[in-house]
Amino acid sequence: DVKVTQSSRYLVKRTGEKVFLECVQxxxxxxMFWYRQDPGLGxxxxxxxxxVKMKEKGDIPEGYSVSREKKERFSLIxxxxxxxxxxxxxxxxxxxxxxxxxxxxxxxxxxxxVT
Amino acid sequence: LAKTTQPxxxxxxxGQEVNITCSHxxxxxxxxxxxxxxxxxQGPRFIIQGYKTKVTNEVASLFIPADRKSSTLSLPRVSxxxxxxxxxxxxxxxxxxxxxxxxGTRLQVQP
Numbered sequence: 001d002v003k004v005t006q007s008s009r010y011l012v013k014r015t016g017e018k019v020f021l022e023c024v025q026x027x028x029x030x031x032m033f034w035y036r037q038d039p040g041l042g043x044x045x046x047x048x049x050x051x052v053k054m055k056e057k058g059d060i061p062e063g064y065s066v067s068r069e070k071k072e073r074f075s076l077i078x079x080x081x082x083x084x085x086x087x088x089x090x091x092x093x094x095x096x097x098x099x100x101x102x103x104x105x106x107x108x109x110x111x112x113x114v115t
Numbered sequence: 116l117a118k119t120t121q122p123x124x125x126x127x128x129x130g131q132e133v134n135i136t137c138s139h140x141x142x143x144x145x146x147x148x149x150x151x152x153x154x155x156x157q158g159p160r161f162i163i164q165g166y167k168t169k170v171t172n173e174v175a176s177l178f179i180p181a182d183r184k185s186s187t188l189s190l191p192r193v194s195x196x197x198x199x200x201x202x203x204x205x206x207x208x209x210x211x212x213x214x215x216x217x218x219g220t221r222l223q224v225q226p
Contacts, residue, residue, distance in 0.1 A: 004158075035216075042202065043159070043216040090158050102147050102206045106158025 004107035012113045019078040023091030030096040032074035036087040081114045119217035133190045135220045137203035148186045151202045198224045
């Protein structure tokens with residue numbers, strides 16, 4: 001069974017703090033993704049990575065950065081948290097897609113509140 | 116980029132077949148269509164993927180017309196446990212570029 005784990009289910013941070021959200025997958029997947037989910041807006045892609053040290057911006061990268069030093073781990077960093085970054089953050093992983101299998105496996109999510 | 120559009124909500128009764136349509140007018144030649152199910156407080160769960168015509172697995176069918184500008188997820192004989200939000204997502208070939216999920220369709224199944 002593929003497992004994607006996220007470091008916290010709930011997190012409360014103050015405005016201006018640097019925040020790290022960690023994601024680990026155990027299936028040797030090449031691709032990893034960070035999304036945020038807000039009511040009425042569905043899931044929006046923040047960043048994704050298709051290999052170690054590789055990253056590409058998604059639709060809403062402003063205010064975020066990422067790090068992928070090891071294949072199994074993908075970190076999302078909020079350099080200076082703001083209240084408009086209060087959201088549910090979801091990490092996902094998938095195979096490369098070379099075999100046309102595009103299934104993404106999602107973690108349980110981290111609900112971040114910035115006060 | 117292929118933007119997806121789905122109905123916001125649908126209602127059904129147990130035992131009925133439910134069809135949820137997603138519009139993706141500017142889908143590219145090499146894009147694939149995937150569908151996910153999400154329950155409250157959980158991450159989305161993959162249901163099915165397809166490129167053209169019809170794909171069926173143990174839980175759903177996916178119908179894609181020849182022009183591929185839309186797709187329909189078909190859930191046979193729904194039960195109360197199928198109450199969830201359903202998302203379609205268009206993925207570029209190679210899977211490197213996962214495009215934004217739409218807002219999803221909230222399916223409510225009544226007894």
